[in-house]
Amino acid sequence: MRTALVIEDNPEIRENTTEILELAGYRVIAAENGFVGVQAAEEQQPDIILCDIMMPGMNGYEVIKKLRSNPATSGIPFLYVTASVEKSEVKAAMDMGANGYVRKPFDISELISAINECLQAK
């Protein structure tokens, strides 16, 4: 069974995403902020990470920076889930080493196919 780490500050979206992924057959670790997320990634080595960009405390950019600078987590596929449609923001995220992104609001099929693309690309 594959493990997905969901880092998302909004509890409802976090829970819904978790449920959607569980229905799709993933074991899901849910983290409510960047610090918890980074720690979970280091400790549990998930197969894929889904991360929001705008979060209080540590935002999505800082999360990927942390993960990419640590050899233990630098290779884990990373997918942004963002409410932003600003090209500049998306580009910045991709430049920092993300493997893909999904825009909110997303359909189950959109999310799953983005995850699959990410995993295949690995």
Next chain:
Amino acid sequence: MDTKPISLESEAGFRVLFECATLSILVISERGVVELCNPCAESLFGYGAAELIGKPIEVLIPENLRKQHEGHRRGYFGRPKARPMGVGMELYARKKDGSVFPVEISLGHYELEGDKLAVAFVTDITSQVRAKQLIAEREAWFRNMADNSPVMIWVSDAEGRCTYFNNTWLEFTGRKLQEELGTGWLQGVHLSDVENCLEVYQRACSEREAFSVEYRLRRRDGHYRWINHVGKPTFSDQQFSGFIGSCSDIHDQRMMKEELAHQVAQRTTELHDALGREREMSELKSRFVSMASHEFRTPLSIVLSSTTLIEQYGAVERDPRIEKHIARIKNSVGNLTGILNDFLSLDKLEQGKVEVEIDIFDLADFLKDAVEDVQLLRKKGQNILITHVGPKNVMLDQKKLRYVLVNLLSNSVKYSPENALVDVFSELKDDKLTIEVRDKGIGIPESEHKHLFNKFFRANNVGNIQGTGLGLTIVKRYVELMGGEVTFRSELGKGTTFIVDLPQKP
């Protein structure tokens, strides 16, 4: 060598002098009778010597002065001495023909055998007097002109001291000429302007160059008026002799100019403020649009994901109506997301932040995908047909063209009845790509054609069909960004055809 002194004391010497002098000489006895006259005198007075000799000298004097002259003559013989006659007086003589002319006369005297004789040397000064008169007339003419000129006129000497002010100046300042002469006029110049005025004036004096200066001059009523003061150097025999200049009252113009400048400054500030407010509003709007778009997406995300979860959890033995409502919720979320995207796109277009990203792609595939996008929107029996003519590879901004096509197609589907056919026809020929989307829908009222691409505009026959009125605005902007043009033909109740023309490299 023995030299003999040359002497006039001989009859011959004096005769030559007398006969050849270009001066009229008359010898008069104490009785007032002409004893002798030289040829010059004869021709001057018009008498022959024989006619004149023995006549009283008064025949050569204008009639009205004769009596007076007799008295002067007696007085002279009483105390004769050599002197000019009538010092300070204008003297006149009379010719034989009665004409009178101005003369200058010197007197001398001698005695001969006990008789006292006076000698008068007469010069005709008609031409000098005429010249003087002419000069006086000229001067009077100039002075009259200067004094009555509508502009103030002044003259200064080489040291810069004023030597003349015309009446217009004196009337303006209400001061006497004596008060203004020299540097007196500076007393009327406004204290704040004196320094500048003097500086300009002194520089002009030392450079001997034309100058102009503006200052406030006190008028007779005590008000200071702005004056434009210009001066030009004058030269007499190539020697700098001072300045001549004029002044005009430019107070009203200057006040108007200042008022205008003030108004312009004020308007500029107002405009600047208005622009600032406008910019602020625009920024606020952009921030709002971006914030709203972002903040709407989070709840929309929850709605969509929860709906999806409901769909998944109750997948078995479900009331078919649930399916319908789930589809409705998903559809509405999709609509709302589309509207948010339109708002954002328009805002970016208005901020000029949209750039064209050119790809090379296959138009036939592209059209198929675009039609696929609107399949779900189709009403019962509606069909979309694609026809392409010509080469298939195009160079365009694929994302923008996709938006254009999907928008035009969804409009066609939205505004056409069930079972209606929508035609997509495209042709790539030479340097132009034309795409036409033809429908048999409700059409657009002719009176509203001109507003169709306006922001938020919706034709009055749309009824309850949903829409924001932003789609075509964005379509037009996108097409124009790609260097193309979008037009349409439409007939109310019959249908509409949108034509997109896009330039291509042949």
